[in-house]
Amino acid sequence: MDKLTLDREFTELYRAHLKDVYSYAYYRVGNHHDAEDLTEQTFLQAYRHFERAMAESDGRPLRPWLIRIAHNLAANLYRDRSRKPQTPIDDTQHLRTVHTTEDLVEGRDELARILEGVQQLPDDRREALIMRFALGMDNREIARAMGRTDGATKVLIHRAIKQLETIVAEQGVPA
């Protein structure tokens, strides 16, 4: 494939999935600053390997490949810093950033509860839920992004939802 076509294809890819990669990065690292860095690094890495990925994709969507790159970079980030996110998603900031005033009036407590619950999940379960609900990925896409089988992914998501249900139930509602 010539450079012009390759660059055009890559531009399309990154315009189509910038929001996906950024959303994943944001929910993974918990703040906008690191999310921007992670997004930038993801697309640079993707650009380096784009030609080969195109050849190997056999026409399948490249979104899981992009998210897998972001996932690996985020894992490296935590390993390098030897820590979990310094700032778990700040509920107040997050709710203001992502949701409308109307949403907040109606369900601030509910949204805060669920975000708190998501933070308590093991990494793989949390990631699977982010991919499903923030990015709208189906089981097959999530499986490809996480390097698992479709069946294992289905079980992972089921268990994540069950665990979250228990956590949220234990948090309870105002008496």
Next chain:
Amino acid sequence: MADARKPEPAGLIDVEGMLRRALAPVEPPDDLALRLDETLTSVTDLVAEELEAWELAAVRDPRRWVDALARPAVAAAVGTGAGAALVALRVHQGRSKRLKSARDPLAYVEQTARAVADETRRVLDR
């Protein structure tokens, strides 16, 4: 007064609905796309800069004239497709290390030229 809460029966909670509302997609900042465009463009431009540095070093050192004669062929090879970006990225990654170890600007240019040559060879060997 502390916020008293009572447990809620798990079966009554619509966790999936709550997740859909809580994990809404996040809009990237306006300047991120612009910055990404610039970064990707500069990665490609970097190849040209590094190759110019290589040429400069070769001209000053007669021992490298043979390399200088071979340069156009290599430049053509790395100047296309993802190979160019790959060479540029790898050379760029070693920039601070070369700056620290170089005795003077000419030594830095020479080290950079060597790094471009090594990375080019690696890319061509793929």
